[in-house]
Amino acid sequence: MQAIQQRVYGDVSDLVDVTLPKPTPKPTQILIQVKAISLNGSDTETIQGKPFYTRIIGLRRPRKTVLGSDITGVVEAVGSDVTHINVGDAVMGDLVLRNGGNGFAPYIAADADAFAHKPEYLSFIEAAAIPQAGAIAVQAMRDALKLQPGETILINGAGGSAGTFAIQLAKLMGATVTGVDSAAKQQLMRDLGAEYVLDYRETDFTKTGERYDAILDLVSSRGPRALRRALTEKGRYVTVGGQTRRILQFALFGKLGGQPLSVLALQVAPKDLDYLNSLIEKGDVTVALDRVYPRSQLREALEYQLGWNHQGRVVVEF
Numbered sequence: 001m002q003a004i005q006q007r008v009y010g011d012v013s014d015l016v017d018v019t020l021p022k023p024t025p026k027p028t029q030i031l032i033q034v035k036a037i038s039l040n041g042s043d044t045e046t047i048q049g050k051p052f053y054t055r056i057i058g059l060r061r062p063r064k065t066v067l068g069s070d071i072t073g074v075v076e077a078v079g080s081d082v083t084h085i086n087v088g089d090a091v092m093g094d095l096v097l098r099n100g101g102n103g104f105a106p107y108i109a110a111d112a113d114a115f116a117h118k119p120e121y122l123s124f125i126e127a128a129a130i131p132q133a134g135a136i137a138v139q140a141m142r143d144a145l146k147l148q149p150g151e152t153i154l155i156n157g158a159g160g161s162a163g164t165f166a167i168q169l170a171k172l173m174g175a176t177v178t179g180v181d182s183a184a185k186q187q188l189m190r191d192l193g194a195e196y197v198l199d200y201r202e203t204d205f206t207k208t209g210e211r212y213d214a215i216l217d218l219v220s221s222r223g224p225r226a227l228r229r230a231l232t233e234k235g236r237y238v239t240v241g242g243q244t245r246r247i248l249q250f251a252l253f254g255k256l257g258g259q260p261l262s263v264l265a266l267q268v269a270p271k272d273l274d275y276l277n278s279l280i281e282k283g284d285v286t287v288a289l290d291r292v293y294p295r296s297q298l299r300e301a302l303e304y305q306l307g308w309n310h311q312g313r314v315v316v317e318f
């Protein structure tokens, strides 16, 4: 099968076309014919090898060479230990925490327990857009921040992949939302429900004098002192990604000296996808799709995601 491989940290232009054998699933795995994948900050960060934490499993050279973790497709074979998924089932899931992916290829063998069933009301394109970004949003809002009705929340990086789900979940939970992102994404954030929007190139949200009950950070662009200035006395902060030194700082010292600053460790949780899918079925949450590319334009799709101009989700159809 034809796949796209990463051999060095660098740029999209460093990716190479290769022919690989079709994978065989292990006993706990399923073989999926990929129908669509979505692109996330984690893909473009791994291509570049930045932030530094993307090099955890390959300091100088990537050890995982076929990327693409956010996947949907149809099951073609199941391992002998797999009981809840059958051949012919449509599934969706994110493998960023497992083998890091393999979806930049037409077939992938992956751990069955990372996948939820794709409901019929979702197209493959919509289903591809949900797993990683949706799980980050659910686990940050519900589990880490425990957002309550009537609270205020600021979402930093709200116009990107996870942010577009996070805005909608925060609204459903009864919060007042301030979204921070670039100028081009102000309207999108409003359309998804944010009452207030800030352009981070114009306004430093830690210097406006506003204080929030909760902050979800998708870029980690500010230090502890500034963040605590933007939190109410009982406010709490969680970051998901961004600069490695900030993540380490928050993980090691975030509980010291003021309001708690924590780091979300994403969990593989197909149940969270079932939950989010049910909200989508009811019309309470929508998938903010930006662009859909054919597989032949995977590199163009990555360049678009990497160029930071995407508004919501970028999907590649196989």
Ligand SMILES: NC(=O)c1ccc[n+]([C@@H]2O[C@H](COP(=O)([O-])OP(=O)(O)OC[C@H]3O[C@@H](n4cnc5c(N)ncnc54)[C@H](OP(=O)(O)O)[C@@H]3O)[C@@H](O)[C@H]2O)c1
Binding pocket: 040, 041, 042, 045, 096, 132, 133, 136, 156, 157, 158, 159, 160, 161, 162, 163, 180, 181, 182, 185, 200, 218, 219, 221, 239, 240, 241, 242, 263, 264, 265, 266, 267, 307, 308, 309, 310
């Ligand atoms: N903790 C975990 O277990 C875990 C698991 C998976 C992924 N992650 C991480 O989750 C993070 C979020 O990913 P994502 O997929 O949502 O990223 P994304 O799609 O790239 O979105 C990030 C958004 O932030 C905006 N932005 C850039 N610089 C900013 C700044 N200084 N202030 C405010 N907004 C800014 C970008 O817009 P513009 O460029 O247009 O400005 C973009 O809209 C990634 O860093 C990824 O590594 C963590």
